[in-house]
Amino acid sequence: MSSKAHSSNNIAHARRTVQQLRIEASIERIKVSKASADLMNYCSEHGRNDPLLMGIPASDNPFKDKKPCTIL
Amino acid sequence: MAAEKAEIDALKKECDGLRTKIEAARKAVNDGSMSAAAGGVASVGRVQLKNRKTLKGHLAKIYSLHWAADSRQMVSASQDGKLLIWDCFTGNKLVAVPLKSAWVMSVAFAPSGNLVASGGLDNMCTVYNIKAASPKTLRELDAHTGYLSCCRFLSDSEILTASGDTTCCLWDLETGKQKTVFTNHIGDCMSLALSPDQNTFISGACDSLAKLWDLREGTCKQTFSGHTSDINAIAFFPNGHAIVTGSDDCSCKMYDLRSDQEVIGYQDSSLNAGVTSLALSNSGRLIFAGYDDFNCHIWDTLKGEKVGVLSGHDNRVSCTGVPEDGMGVCTGSWDSFLKLWN
Numbered sequence: 452m453s454s455k456a457h458s459s460n461n462i463a464h465a466r467r468t469v470q471q472l473r474i475e476a477s478i479e480r481i482k483v484s485k486a487s488a489d490l491m492n493y494c495s496e497h498g499r500n501d502p503l504l505m506g507i508p509a510s511d512n513p514f515k516d517k518k519p520c521t522i523l
Numbered sequence: 524m525a526a527e528k529a530e531i532d533a534l535k536k537e538c539d540g541l542r543t544k545i546e547a548a549r550k551a552v553n554d555g556s557m558s559a560a561a562g563g564v565a566s567v568g569r570v571q572l573k574n575r576k577t578l579k580g581h582l583a584k585i586y587s588l589h590w591a592a593d594s595r596q597m598v599s600a601s602q603d604g605k606l607l608i609w610d611c612f613t614g615n616k617l618v619a620v621p622l623k624s625a626w627v628m629s630v631a632f633a634p635s636g637n638l639v640a641s642g643g644l645d646n647m648c649t650v651y652n653i654k655a656a657s658p659k660t661l662r663e664l665d666a667h668t669g670y671l672s673c674c675r676f677l678s679d680s681e682i683l684t685a686s687g688d689t690t691c692c693l694w695d696l697e698t699g700k701q702k703t704v705f706t707n708h709i710g711d712c713m714s715l716a717l718s719p720d721q722n723t724f725i726s727g728a729c730d731s732l733a734k735l736w737d738l739r740e741g742t743c744k745q746t747f748s749g750h751t752s753d754i755n756a757i758a759f760f761p762n763g764h765a766i767v768t769g770s771d772d773c774s775c776k777m778y779d780l781r782s783d784q785e786v787i788g789y790q791d792s793s794l795n796a797g798v799t800s801l802a803l804s805n806s807g808r809l810i811f812a813g814y815d816d817f818n819c820h821i822w823d824t825l826k827g828e829k830v831g832v833l834s835g836h837d838n839r840v841s842c843t844g845v846p847e848d849g850m851g852v853c854t855g856s857w858d859s860f861l862k863l864w865n
Contacts (some may be wrong), residue, residue, distance in 0.1 A: 462527060465534035471707060472541035475745055480552045483786055486764070486779040487560040490786075491825055493762045494808040495564075501806035502850050504567060507865055513595070513612050514575035514851050514863045 549784045557777070557787040561825035567808060570821050570831035572852065576614050577835075578861040580607055585855040586643070587842050591632040594846035597853060598639050599861055600630035606641055608653060611853070611863055620651055620658040633676040640682055642671030648684045650696060662699045667692065672713045677721055683738075685712035691726050693738065705736050707743040713755050719763045727754030733768050735780060747778040749785045756801040756812070756843075760824075767824075769798030769812050775822065789822045791829055800842045805849030813840030819854045833864050 498504055509515055583603035590597045596617065598608050604625030608618040626644035633639065638661065642648040648664040648671050669688030676682050677693075681702070685691045691705040691712055710730030717724045723744070727733045733754055735745040747766070756769035760777070765786070769775045774790035775798055789810065796816035803810055803824070810822040811833070819840050821831035838857035845852050851865035 459527070462530055462534070465531055465538070469534050469537050469541070471743060472538055472545070474742065476541045476544050476548070478745065478783060480548055480783045481781045482552045482554050483557070483779065483782045483784070484555045484560060486782040487555070487557040487786060489762075490557070490760065490765055490779070490807070491561055491564060493760075494806050494825060497761070497806035498808055500849075501804050501808060502848075503570075503572070503804040503845070503852065503865060504806060504808055507850065512575070512850075512865065514865055516576065 545783075549782075552782050553784065557825065558827045564825055566826070566828075567823050567830055570809065572821075572831065572833060572864040574833075574835050574862050574864055575851070576611070576863040578609055578611075578614060578863070579859075580616055581605065581859045581861075583859060584838070584857040585841060585859060585861065586628050587630045587641075588844050588853055588855040588861060589630055589632045589639075590844050590846040590853065591636050592634045592847055593636060594848040594850060596632070596636065597844070597846075597861075598630050598632050599842075599855055600627040600641050601859065602626060603859075606630055606639060606651075608639070609861070611851075618653050618658060620653065623649070629671055629673045631674045631676055631682070633679055635679050638676065638679055640674045640676065642674060642684070644670050646670060646686070646688075648674050648682065648694070650682065662696055664694050664699060666701050669711065672711065673715045675715060675717055675724075677717065677738075683715060683717065683724060685715040685726055687711040689728065689730075691715055691724070691736070693741075703738075703741040705741060705743070707734060707746075708732065710753070713753060714757045716758050716766070718759055719761065725757050725759065725766050727757040727768050727770075729753040731770070731772075733757055733766060733778065735766075745780065745783055747776075747783075747785065749776055749778075749788075750774070752797070755797065755799050758801055758803055760803065761805065761807045767801060767803065767810055769801040771797035773797055773814075775801060775810060775812050777824065787825075787827045789827055789829075794820065794829075799840060802843045802845040802852065804845060804852075811843050811845065811852050811854075813843040813854060815839045817856070817858075819843055819852070833862070835862055836860065 581601035606620040624645035628643035667686040673685040752771035800813040819833040836856035
């Protein structure tokens with residue numbers, strides 16, 4: 452690769468990096484305390500509907516192998 | 524030459540300035556950690572799940588699994604050269620899809636349940652119609668110049684792929700062509716996840732970065748750093764406002780998208796194995812992370828504490844998944860077995 456092509460590659464790369472960083476620098480950010488509170492609220496609102504958290508009664512458990520019943 | 528050097532120096536200076544600006548903006552909103560905020564939240568106690576079923580059928584290492592949208596069927600991929608579709612309620616195998624290339628690294632179920640996709644060291648993503656009398660190859664998506672590490676369907680007509688060639692790609696399944704190529708990572712892309720609203724997706728790569736992308740614009744919106752090695756696994760928190768990553772540096776991290784930074788880390792000095800895969804429970808309160816130490820460790824998302832472990836595999840846990848109804852966790856391992864827990 453000629454040195455001219457090489458250096459224009461470097462410039463193109465540097466320009467893309469600057470453009471990308473401009474995008475990332477421009478966003479609005481909320482406080483971590485608010486973000487944490489929102490995540491905590493979501494967990495607490497949905498916790499009672501989370502089967503892995505609440506447990507699943509044997510009769511409702513789709514993965515549990517059902518043992519055959521014998522009528523004695 | 525001198526003019527070019529001057530421009531490069533100016534651009535480099537601007538880069539440094541922007542990086543400093545980003546760090547300062549993140550610091551300015553960093554008014555407290557999540558684990559401190561969650562101090563008052565009730566503990567989940569010890570989470571003890573039982574192994575309800577072991578799915579046997581693969582003859583070699585399992586590399587990937589994905590639940591169907593019905594929370595009953597699940598597809599797994601093994602380097603024995605087969606995809607197996609299971610009925611997880613009965614443990615029966617429903618369909619076996621023989622692969623042209625045995626070196627599979629990823630598998631996905633379409634939301635419709637009609638299609639599955641897989642790919643790996645063949646650099647391709649192959650889409651199969653599994654509703655036909657016998658599985659039929661629908662498309663071979665061939666444009667990546669590196670291995671296929673992850674794939675996810677948006678619908679029966681669009682699929683997202685992540686590749687060792689450092690790019691992610693959105694494909695049109697009607698034409699078999701690339702719609703959008705997402706370029707910005709400087710290391711192999713290892714994992715991707717779609718946002719709940721399907722407007723964005725996240726990727727984790729060997730450059731130790733996680734990136735958030737706008738699906739339609741094709742641009743990278745945010746970059747998250749902090750890991751010190753490859754990110755192998757990535758997932759959205761259920762409300763789409765945060766992401767969780769798992770890495771070869773033996774830790775998981777949660778990054779909040781709106782505060783643009785890490786809010787809590789999940790690591791333990793006794794855990795010296797890389798994280799291969801992860802999935803969240805439906806409320807987001809639990810993280811199931813598969814590790815190279817043959818276990819799947821369970822973390823309390825809010826408090827950052829280890830609250831349980833799924834033990835039973837005889838080799839690395841390579842993939843982990845929770846179905847949409849949240850009724851269980853499935854782990855897949857290099858020991859060739861899949862285990863269902865709840």
